[in-house]
Amino acid sequence: MDEVIESGLMHDFDASLSSIEQELSAGAYSMSDVLALPIFKQEDSSLPLDGETKHPPFQYVMCAATSPAVKLHDETLTYLNQGQSYEIRMLDNRKMGDMPEISGKLVKSIIRVVFHDRRLQYTEHQQLEGWKWNRPGDRLLDLDIPMSVGIIDTRTNPSQLNAVEFLWDPAKRTSAFIQVHCISTEFTPRKHGGEKGVPFRIQVDTFKQNENGEYTDHLHSASCQIKVFKPKGADRKQKTDREKMEKRTAHEKEKYQPSYDTTILTECSPWPDTPTAYVNNSPSPAPTFTSSQPSTCSVPDSNSSSPNHQGDGASQASSEQIQPSATTQETQQWLLKNRFSSYTRLFSNFSGADLLKLTKEDLVQICGAADGIRLYNSLKSRSVRPRLTIYVCQEQPRSTALRGQPPAAGGGGENGSGTPYVYHAIYLEEMVASEVARKLALVFDLPFHRISQVYRQGPTGIHVLVSDQMVQNFQDESCFLFSTVKAENNDGIHIILK
Numbered sequence: 001m002d003e004v005i006e007s008g009l010m011h012d013f014d015a016s017l018s019s020i021e022q023e024l025s026a027g028a029y030s031m032s033d034v035l036a037l038p039i040f041k042q043e044d045s046s047l048p049l050d051g052e053t054k055h056p057p058f059q060y061v062m063c064a065a066t067s068p069a070v071k072l073h074d075e076t077l078t079y080l081n082q083g084q085s086y087e088i089r090m091l092d093n094r095k096m097g098d099m100p101e102i103s104g105k106l107v108k109s110i111i112r113v114v115f116h117d118r119r120l121q122y123t124e125h126q127q128l129e130g131w132k133w134n135r136p137g138d139r140l141l142d143l144d145i146p147m148s149v150g151i152i153d154t155r156t157n158p159s160q161l162n163a164v165e166f167l168w169d170p171a172k173r174t175s176a177f178i179q180v181h182c183i184s185t186e187f188t189p190r191k192h193g194g195e196k197g198v199p200f201r202i203q204v205d206t207f208k209q210n211e212n213g214e215y216t217d218h219l220h221s222a223s224c225q226i227k228v229f230k231p232k233g234a235d236r237k238q239k240t241d242r243e244k245m246e247k248r249t250a251h252e253k254e255k256y257q258p259s260y261d262t263t264i265l266t267e268c269s270p271w272p273d274t275p276t277a278y279v280n281n282s283p284s285p286a287p288t289f290t291s292s293q294p295s296t297c298s299v300p301d302s303n304s305s306s307p308n309h310q311g312d313g314a315s316q317a318s319s320e321q322i323q324p325s326a327t328t329q330e331t332q333q334w335l336l337k338n339r340f341s342s343y344t345r346l347f348s349n350f351s352g353a354d355l356l357k358l359t360k361e362d363l364v365q366i367c368g369a370a371d372g373i374r375l376y377n378s379l380k381s382r383s384v385r386p387r388l389t390i391y392v393c394q395e396q397p398r399s400t401a402l403r404g405q406p407p408a409a410g411g412g413g414e415n416g417s418g419t420p421y422v423y424h425a426i427y428l429e430e431m432v433a434s435e436v437a438r439k440l441a442l443v444f445d446l447p448f449h450r451i452s453q454v455y456r457q458g459p460t461g462i463h464v465l466v467s468d469q470m471v472q473n474f475q476d477e478s479c480f481l482f483s484t485v486k487a488e489n490n491d492g493i494h495i496i497l498k
Contacts, residue, residue, distance in 0.1 A: 057094050058090065075266070077225050079228075079238055080180055080234050081228075082228055082229065094170070106169055112164075113140055113202055115198065119365045131161075143179075144179055147177040150169065151166040164178070184197025197228075200228060201226065202226055206220045222268060223268045324356055363375050388431060392440065452494055456496070
């Protein structure tokens with residue numbers, strides 16, 4: 001009896017294997033292809049029990065080998081050649097009775113190439129616009145339609161150079177051949193040459209029709225990590241990785257996963273997370289960043305008198321230097337105040353502590369080289385010291401003519417009425433006479449356009465024209481009283497430093 005039961009079980013097992021092989025062969029995929037996929041090696045103890053395992057409705061397999069230089073628990077990395085066609089097999093992975101609402105119907109998939117690095121995701125729109133400027137007329141991602149099988153109604157949006165979309169029938173064999181035209185080093189800051197390229201992601205999002213016939217109901221998303229090289233560069237990189245692994249000891253090799261002939265796209269969140277972005281059958285734009293709180297901060301006058309551009313010599317250094325305790329609203333105000341208004345949306349959710357944690361390399365990748373370095377310097381560096389500081393106090397205006405003898409400067413720090421003189425600090429970034437006149441006009445509310453000349457009272461009361469050379473020979477922290485007199489031949493005024 002036992003022999004009969006055992007024989008029956010073996011027969012059922014053989015029949016099951018035969019059935020699986022027939023299904024695979026119907027889709028032109030051999031059993032060796034499937035067994036070579038990394039999904040069969042995943043043995044994470046944190047995964048749910050078999051009875052609770054979520055069964056994805058679809059599976060996407062890219063026919064490109066994974067790198068052998070990837071550690072066991074890291075995500076696979078696949079190297080692609082620029083412009084080469086790579087097959088992505090669209091597989092119906094549903095069990096019997098799953099999602100009957102899509103049986104016999106078409107679904108829509110959007111394939112896009114996006115950034116793997118979170119810092120580059122924040123600036124995706126700017127990065128892609130820069131690429132478009134350098135490569136006019138080119139696309140980051142294309143479908144090789146003649147080689148593709150089973151795809152219907154293919155579409156590309158001229159404003160979305162990194163996405164393609166199409167309809168397909170899950171019941172039929174479907175393969176989309178893609179071509180990635182951007183290479184990883186095009187988004188690397190140029191420093192020394194031979195830069196390490198940034199990784200991308202190939203992501204597939206699939207949708208079904210809603211009651212209005214629009215493909216907006218999200219069904220499944222999956223992606224994989226890739227790097228793109230110039231033609232044949234991926235083959236050389238794969239060979240280099242393989243040779244490096246061959247030189248490792250058997251113990252070291254155990255820490256790395258083997259290279260698989262094909263790449264499984266692993267499940268992920270849709271891009272973006274909100275399916276409403278796919279309405280009207282068009283690929284979604286890159287994620288936008290909107291400020292949660294409107295900012296009403298005013299931009300200071302660039303012609304301020306202090307080295308920190310604060311006006312009237314008032315010390316407000318604390319407002320110039322962003323603090324870790326700054327709220328998101330205060331951070332927005334600081335960005336506006338320091339001429340980073342184009343990045344307020346990008347950093348809308350950043351507090352002062354978040355912004356200060358970013359490294360110089362982070363900021364260069366997010367904002368580009370010029371603005372990234374400027375933002376880093378604004379965040380990290382102290383205020384620039386002025387080249388010269390003088391202290392100035394204004395006497396009561398007098399109508400004395402220029403050739404007359406003005407009274408001597410008040411002594412003892414008081415004027416004739418016993419009221420102490422109040423001096424203002426004038427900070428000069430430029431050691432020129434015009435800078436002295438401009439700063440005096442700003443601090444003491446004088447009409448700058450009416451200042452004809454600036455003089456210094458010399459020995460025996462003579463008036464010496466203040467030149468650039470004289471300013472360069474001022475002693476730091478010198479004190480001056482000054483008065484104004486009307487010019488003789490016009491409506492202007494002269495300033496006399498005493």
